[in-house]
Amino acid sequence: MNIFRLQWGICISGNMPLHIIFTKSILFLFMSFVLCTETFADYYRVTAPNGLNVRASASKNGEVLGKLPQNDIVNVTSIENGWANINYNGWQGYVSASYLTAVTSEGKATSSSQKESWNFFSWLFDSEGESAWFTGLKWIFFLGVAIFLVKIAFLIIVPMIAYGILLGIIFLLIGFIIKWIGWIEADTMWFIAKCGYCLGSLWGLLNSIFHFGGILNDAADSGSCSSSNNGNGLKCYSVTVDGCEYMLTQDSQYSECDYTDQFGGKWSYDSQGFHRV
Secondary structure, three states: OEEHHHHHHOOOEOOEOHHHHHHHHHHHHHHHHHHHHHHOOEEEEEOOOOOEEEEOOOOOOOOEEEEEOOOOEEEEEEEEOOEEEEEEOOEEEEEEHHHEEEOOOOOOOOHHHOOOOOOHHHHHHOOOOOOHHHHHHHHHHHHHHHHHHHHHHHHHHHHHHHHHHHHHHHHHHHHHHHHHHOOOOHHHHHHHHHHHHHHHHHHHHHHHHHOHHHHHHHHOOOOEEEEEEOOOOOEEEEEEEOOEEEEEEEEEOOEEEEEEOOOOOEEEEEOOEEEEO
16 A cells, blocks of 8 residues: 555655655755855955946946945945945945955955854845845745745644644543542542653654654655545545546545545545555
């Protein structure tokens, strides 16, 4: 019996499971964004002998906002089409990148151009000086990773709570019986129930750790399912697995668990979803 969600674990590149490829892709994107951010947020020294004009737009005809003296250190937000974007006295300014050279240290930078420590939330919400495509890509990346991590947390926490409640109820019943016999007091009975809940939660956590690969597969799952009813009152489901659509029809009105697809394949349904028999 194969849960259709776990089919994402099939090797699609050599012998490497999809969840490993997905994890490596996330790490690669993260490192790419970090490197890209560091490239667009660095310090440069002005090399123009007579100073470097700061313009209001990335054009030689742009309004001149001021001038940077030679050897001044500036914090460049981004460089595009030969123009460097900087923060000049609270204004967004542009200078020609041809007269800038990268430096490895701040040198004798003034307090206004001293390097600030990198902050993730500042990087995420501050789009000043960034191109539209970079800002959009940054948010797509962030939301994708956030949704993926939330799904992983959900798939870990829900079993912990479920196992905790189940074992807690069992221990509570045991404690109630022992209390009814007269061997323990009410406080001890509730303590036993709490111990059962803690053990159940631990059981759920360990189960999630041992099946973490499956959790990654479920979090990355893109399988979809829609339902309807046919003329006989039987439920019909459309299940998409790896791009292949299966039309599942309920075998009997009295069975909520048994289904058959259009190819004659047998499926079952439970709280975890559809299973191919």
